[in-house]
Amino acid sequence: xxxxxxxxxxxxxxxxxxxxxxxxxxxxxxxxxxxxxxxxxxxxxxxxxxxxxxxxxxxxxxxxxxxxxxxxxxxxxxxxxxxxxxxxxxxxxxxxxxxxxxxxxxxxxxxx
Amino acid sequence: xxxxxxxxxxxxxxxxxxxxxxxxxxxxxxxxxxxxxxxxxxxxxxxxxxxxxxxxxxxxxxxxxxxxxxxxxxxxxxxxxxxxxxxxxxxxxxxxxxxxxxxxxxxxxxxxxxx
Numbered sequence: 001x002x003x004x005x006x007x008x009x010x011x012x013x014x015x016x017x018x019x020x021x022x023x024x025x026x027x028x029x030x031x032x033x034x035x036x037x038x039x040x041x042x043x044x045x046x047x048x049x050x051x052x053x054x055x056x057x058x059x060x061x062x063x064x065x066x067x068x069x070x071x072x073x074x075x076x077x078x079x080x081x082x083x084x085x086x087x088x089x090x091x092x093x094x095x096x097x098x099x100x101x102x103x104x105x106x107x108x109x110x111x112x
Numbered sequence: 113x114x115x116x117x118x119x120x121x122x123x124x125x126x127x128x129x130x131x132x133x134x135x136x137x138x139x140x141x142x143x144x145x146x147x148x149x150x151x152x153x154x155x156x157x158x159x160x161x162x163x164x165x166x167x168x169x170x171x172x173x174x175x176x177x178x179x180x181x182x183x184x185x186x187x188x189x190x191x192x193x194x195x196x197x198x199x200x201x202x203x204x205x206x207x208x209x210x211x212x213x214x215x216x217x218x219x220x221x222x223x224x225x226x227x
Contacts, residue, residue, distance in 0.1 A: 032213030043115070043218040044155075044203070051213050090154050097212040098168050100145075102154030 002027045004091045006103035014111045019063075019078040021106045023091035026072065033074045034092040035065055038105075044090070050074065061085070086110045114138065116219035118204050124225045130192040133222045137186070137206030143167075144181055145216060146189050147203040155203055161187065162210045191224075199226045 007022040025031055035047040048059025055067040061084075065076045074091060091103040117136040125131050137144050143162050147155035158177065159169040163184035172179070176195070181187040191198055201223050205216040 034213075036218075041220075043220050044205075044216075045218070046215045049213065049215065094213050097214065098160060099170075100157055100216075102147075102156070104152070104154050 002031065002093050002095055002099065002101050004033075004093045004101055004103040006089075006091055006106050008106050009104065010107045010109070012109040012111060013081045015083055016080050019076070019081045019085065019108065021076040021089050021091075021108065023074045023076065023103060024072055025074060025091070025093045027093055027095055029095050031093045031095055032097070033065075033067060034094075035059065035063070035074075035076050036090045036092060036102075038088040038090065040087070047076070047089075081108075081110045083110050083112060116204055116206055116217055118202075118219040118222050120222055121220065122223050122225075124227065125194055126227050127196055128193040130190065131194055131224060132188055132190045133202050133204075133224075135187045135189070135204030135219060137204070138208075138217055141206035141208050141217070142184075142210040143207045143214070144187050145203075145205040145207075146179055146187070147205065149201045149203055149221070151200070158189070194224075194226045196226050199224055 003026045005024045032051045034049045036044045038044045048057045050057045050067045058064045089106045094100045146158045149155040158172045159179045160167045161181040164181045179189045201221040203221045204219045207214040
């Protein structure tokens, strides 16, 4: 069985400070993992994905994530938050590419 | 490049009525997905097509939901009859390749309210 758990439903940071959004996964085999972002009234957009290559994955808009098999984690980070980063973020896991499981989402608020 | 198109954007119906949603994926994309996103939850995959064949529909409530993808291009998702718990945003997504952990491109969604 596959699943993801996003450990925080809401995260609030000040502009210019680091962002950490946490995701733990459960998968019987080697998973592929994604982070998607959903801005209000816009469609989901891919930030980055891990598919068994380099464990540190760089994405768009300065985001990156590190795959840690020993911790079954795929946390999303950004060194410095920008106001435009305020959105809903989803961690996603798949084993075969035929079943994609989304987490419940983390709402990021950026305080000016 | 045009994105994934969905219509209508909003729909309000009463329970036991029928409703249909339409999706036009990005041109040339082999795989099409329908998701249900209930308020406060992550999207749940309902059905996945590769070209015009069904790859996975294990989470589709087949007693009331149906979907088709004619000619391997656009797709329709139908609910008949609707229940209150079907109130959600229905998302359509497409990916270029068939199979594998490919990037999905999402449409804006259709927000369904069942009264």
